[in-house]
Amino acid sequence: MPNVHEPIDVESLRDQFLNSVFDEYELVLDAQKLADYAKSCGETAQKYIDTSNPDFQAPPTFGSSLQPKVRYPKGFPTFKGLGMDAGKAVSPSKPMRAGEPITVKTHMHDIYTKTGRSGRMVFFVNRMEFSNANGDTLGAADTSIVIREKPQS
C-alpha cells in the first residue's frame, strides 16, 4: 500500500475505488446479544428487548456496530494526516432477525472534500449493505473517516 505525501487526488481516487465491493461476509445474529444491545441502550420497545416476542429483531441502529473484515479496498493508499471517525449513519429498511444468515457487503461510497481557512479535509465514506438469504436489502450503514491534510514538508 503506497504511502502518499502529496495532496490527495480525490478525482483519481473516486475513479479507481468508488462503488466496488471490497469486503463480503456472512453472519448469523444471536438473539440474546441483540436484546442485551437494545436493553443497555435504554430501549423499551418489546420487539427489540424480548427474545420471545414474535416480531423480535435487531434494534434499528445495530447495523452501525458491524465492521468490514478489511477496512479499505486493495491498493488503497495511506495518507499523511490525522484520520478521525467523522460520523456514522444507519438506515434500516427491513428487520434483521436473529438466527438467519445475513450477508454484509462493503464498498467505498463517496470521497469528497471540504476546504476551510485551516486547510482541506478529505472524507472517505464506506457503506456496508445488509441482505438476507432471499436477497432482500435490510439496510445500510455508512462510516465516514476524515483526514485533515497536513502541509507538505
Added chain:
Amino acid sequence: MSINHLSEVEFGVELPTFQPDTSLANVKKFAIAAGWNSPRFTDHEAARKEGLPGALIPGIMSQGFLSAMIHNWAPGAEIRLVDTIFRAPCVVDERYHINGVVTDIDEESGEVEIDLTVTNDAQETRVFGTAKVMIAN
C-alpha cells in the same frame, strides 16, 4: 405524552429527554453484545493510558440511546435513518442527556424528521445528528 399517531406530532416539539445508564457495567454489557469489547470502552485506567479522558461510550451506543429516546416518545415509530456526528467523546460514568426536536413533518408520507443531540451537564453537545422516522396515521 406518548405519540401513537402522526396527527399528534407537533412541529418544534421537544422529545422527552432521558438520561442513559452510562455506568461501566452497562457499557461493558453493551460492548460485549456489540462485539466491541475493547479496554478503551470498558476500563478507565487502560483508556487513560491511551491518552483518553477515561473509558469512552462507543459512538454506536450513543446512536442506540438516541433510538431508544425516539421509541420512548413514539413506541410504534419505525426508524429509517439515524445520522450522527461524533463531535467530542462521551466518557463512561459521566451524565449525559439525550435530546430531540421535531424539525419536519411530511403528512403525506408519515415521515418525521428529528434533530438529535447528546449533551453533558455543561450543556456541551458531544454528539449531534438527524433521524427520520415513520409514524402511522
